[in-house]
Amino acid sequence: MAFLELKNVHKSCGSRGTRTEVLRDIDLQIERSEFVAIVGCSGAGKTTLISMIAGLARPDSGVITLNDLEIAKPGPDRGIVFQNYSLLPWMSVYENIHLAVDQVFPN
Ligand SMILES: Nc1ncnc2c1ncn2[C@@H]1O[C@H](COP(=O)(O)OP(=O)(O)OP(=O)(O)O)[C@@H](O)[C@H]1O
Ligand SMILES: [Mg+2]
Numbered sequence: 001m002a003f004l005e006l007k008n009v010h011k012s013c014g015s016r017g018t019r020t021e022v023l024r025d026i027d028l029q030i031e032r033s034e035f036v037a038i039v040g041c042s043g044a045g046k047t048t049l050i051s052m053i054a055g056l057a058r059p060d061s062g063v064i065t066l067n068d069l070e071i072a073k074p075g076p077d078r079g080i081v082f083q084n085y086s087l088l089p090w091m092s093v094y095e096n097i098h099l100a101v102d103q104v105f106p107n
Contacts, residue, residue: 001068002029004053009062011048022048026062047083054080076104 009026012019022045030036038046051057052064055074064071066078087096 001065003032003034003067004028004030005063005065006053007063007065009049009052009059009064011045011052011057011059013048023059050080054078056080074104 006026006028009023010021011023012021014020026049038049040046048057052059053066053071055071055078058072088099091099
């Protein structure tokens with residue numbers, strides 16, 4: 001089994017009635033230390049795919065595993081650089097960083 005593996009991953013977005021299929025039947029295997037770039041036009045689903053690997057979104061069906069364990073939530077074993085600013089402007093730099101660290105290491 002590959003280090004990171006996506007099997008038959010499907011994902012749709014939007015609310016009922018206006019649901020759009022974003023990713024269909026995605027199979028991907030990435031080995032440890034392998035460097036992979038995912039390229040596609042705007043709206044192709046790159047961020048959707050990365051968000052699921054990061055554990056920020058769940059596939060509608062299919063499975064994503066990292067080191068043989070299903071990805072169910074974000075974790076310190078995965079990092080993500082957001083495409084857009086994801087800072088809370090009413091908080092200080094320290095508070096923004098503290099908020100994220102608190103989520104991963106509450107104690
Ligand atoms: N929360 C959402 N609700 C409805 N549609 C969404 C949502 N998130 C993404 N989409 C749609 O899913 C599709 C894929 O979006 P995504 O952001 O993954 O594309 P992308 O490849 O990262 O694009 P870009 O290169 O512009 O960053 C787009 O059509 C987008 O409009
Ligand atoms: Mg994107």
